[in-house]
Amino acid sequence: MTERAQAIRNVxxxxxxxxxxxxxAALARLLGGTGLAITLVESAAIGTVGVGEATLPQIRRFNSLLGIDEREMMARTAATIKLGIEFRDWGRVGDGYIHPFGRFGQEIGPASFVDYWARAHARGMVAPIGQYCLPIMAALQGRFEPPDASGTRQPYDYAFQFDAGLYAAWLSEHAQSAGVVRREGRIVDVARNSESGAISAVSLEDGAAIRGDLFIDCSGFRALLIGETLETSFEDWSNWLPCNRAFAVPCANGGDYGPYTRATARAAGWQWRIPLQHRVGNGLVYCDAFWDDADAAEALMANLEGEPGAEPRQLRFTTGRRSALWRSNCVAIGLAGGFLEPLESTSIDLIQSGILNLVELFPHTAIEETDRREYNRLMDLEFERIRDFLVLHYVANQREEEFWQAMRAMPLPDSLSARIEDFRERAILPDYADGLFQPVSWISVFLGQNVVPRRWDPRADAMDADELGKRLAAIHGKIADDAAAMPLHLDFLERAGARYGYGAGQ
Ligand SMILES: Cc1cc2nc3c(=O)[nH]c(=O)nc-3n(C[C@H](O)[C@H](O)[C@H](O)COP(=O)(O)OP(=O)(O)OC[C@H]3O[C@@H](n4cnc5c(N)ncnc54)[C@H](O)[C@@H]3O)c2cc1C
Known part of the structure; x- marks a missing residue:
């Protein structure tokens, strides 16, 4: 059905x-040439959530589409490099592993590396899988160098950790210089077309009305347009992901600039550590049914590596998403559309997918039901696959506390039960055609949390055991050498001109 006959000109x-x-920034850069007028309304009095500081490598694709100079971005936002996420105490207390932005091993025969590793592991003749992964070994030594284009080293990718406030301010400059008009003020009213129900304008406290053809709801948890105005229902996923509160607090860096985020499991939730150039971002995500607020705040403050930079700030949330992210002439992007807790730093990536899917399906002449349907299908899939991956971290635990026992006992989404069973039984892990987390991510969590395959591809048994041992040792040695040859993370930032304040007069 065609909802509007005229061209979409005002966003x-x-x-x-x-x-x-x-x-x-993205719409101005990618669609600005089509004559689109873009206005952004924000309210300093309401402010932002401001805690999204760890990203995934996909952000580099976004940067390159926008023509962003990454070194300038890093210097302006106090950013550090991220090679993966370290998970401490998730399987059993004392366990640890890194989910890397890379791969494990290399091709050594017709079966996959993980099948050979599983065979060797069953005979006790192999190192932990993380030692066959270059970004993990570099991260643990606090080293970084960009991936090697010559192909002599194992390939990997990287992401960033940045100051969320500085990032939004920097992007705002970027977007405004590309023609985006910024309006400051609190929206107090939303006008709708009496026939179609589509949104026609938002009104500010000072009485100004801002008219548009397409509205993007980026109003955060409040979901001003998609929720309050259009009454799109919220699908609550707390039965699978029950953590619903967090305390966040910055602190001084105790000297560890390892290029990775850390997630440490705690009694009824987990604590994040995100090292930036000028401070460390910390937070404790927890479930209020198992941990009261005061105890959770105390646990966070007792586990900081340096002087706190503020009082802990509480955030409340419900995991889930809107039943439709594009409804009528409104597309919800960011927290307005849904939230999956930050365990794998997926929110900014979901924002990016929301934007890029919108750009590809952008309704230049009229909003068609087909565009909406395809947009919602793609985003639903993205949300559901991330949800399954997050749930895996909770369910594959062997901890004693009541919260963790409850996590083990929860009924799983069917899509996840089958995936766990396939891996545990036979190391089977199909690729997703769409979806963020590919097999290497799943393998990291499975093996890191003690879900080890009982059987593997029989072709892995065909290699002579001595030969297999030699090949594994050669890969292990090469990765250790390549990691040790990289510069320290902070030295790399210095040499690259990416230190905070560099060239920015700060
Ligand atoms: C505890 C926690 C940890 C997180 N960690 C990560 C992480 O490590 N990595 C990651 O990718 N993501 C993380 N996230 C998610 C991340 O913070 C968000 O996805 C990101 O900040 C985007 O938020 P937003 O822009 O949708 O909403 P907000 O930052 O809340 O912005 C909402 C905007 O809407 C405006 N607004 C609202 N109402 C009105 C009104 N009536 N009139 C005018 N303006 C209005 C506000 O002023 C503000 O500008 C985390 C989230 C939480 C809760």
Whole structure:
């Protein structure tokens, strides 16, 4: 069904957090040439959530589409490099592993590396899988160098950890210089077309009305347009991901600049550590049914490596997503559309997918039901696959506390039960055609949390055991040498001109 006959010329973005400014910058850059007028409304009085500081490598694709100079971005946002996420105490207390932005081993025969590793592991003749992964070994030594284009080293990717406030401010400059008009003020009213129900304008406290053809709801948890105005229902996924609160607090760096995020499991939740150039971001995500607020805040403050930079700030949330992210002439991007807790740093990536899917399906002449349907299908899949991956971290635990026992006992989504069973039984892990986390991510969590395959591809048994041992040792040695040859992370930032304040007069 065609909802509007005229061309889509005026886009109004409601909200100036990470979602709003990423959307504004991308639309201006990628569609600005089509004559689109983009206005962004934000309210300093309301502010932003401001805690999304760890990203995934996909952000580098976004940067390159926008023509962003990454070294300038790093210097402006106090960013550090991220090679993966370290998980401590998730399987059993004392366990640890890194989910890397890379791969394990290399091709050594017709079966996959993991099948050979599983065979060797069953005979006790192999190192932990992480030692066959270059970004993991570099991360643990606090080293970094960009991937090697010559192909002599194992391939890997990287992401960034940045100051969310500085990032939004920097993107805002970027977007405004590309033609986005910023309006400051609190939206107090939303007008709708009496026939179609589509949104026609938002009104500010000072009485100004901002009219638009397409509205992007980036208003955060409040979901001003998609939720309050259009009454799109929220699908609550707390039965699978029950953590619903967090405390966040910055602190001074105790001297560890390892290029990775850390997630440490605690009694009824987990604590994050995100090292930036000028401070460390910390937070404790927990479930209020198992941990009261005061105890959770105390646990966070007792586990900081340096002087806290503020009082802990509480955030409340419900995991889930809107039943439709594109409804009528409104597309929800960011927290307005849904939230999956930050265990795998997926929110900014979901913002990016929301933007890029919108750009590809952008309704230049009229909003068609087919565009909406395809957009919602793609985003639903993205949300559901991330949800399954997050749930795996909780369910594959062997901890004693009541919370962790309850996590083990929860009924799983069917899509996840089958995936766990296939891996545990036979190391089977199909690729997703769409979806963020590919087999290497799943393998990291499975093996890191003690879900080890009982059987493997029989072709892995065909190699002579001595030969297999030699090949594994050669890969192990090469990776150790390549990691040790990289510069220290901070030295790399210095040499690259990416230190905070570099060239920015700060
Ligand atoms: C505890 C926690 C940890 C997180 N960690 C990570 C992480 O490590 N990595 C990651 O990728 N993501 C993380 N996230 C998610 C990340 O913070 C968000 O996805 C990101 O900040 C985007 O937020 P947003 O722009 O959608 O909303 P917000 O930042 O809340 O922005 C909303 C905007 O809407 C405006 N607004 C609202 N109402 C009105 C109104 N009436 N009138 C005018 N303007 C209005 C506000 O002023 C603001 O500008 C985390 C989230 C939480 C809760």
């Amino acid at each position: 109004v973005i409601v909200g100036g957090g990470t979602a709003g400014w990423m959307t504004a």
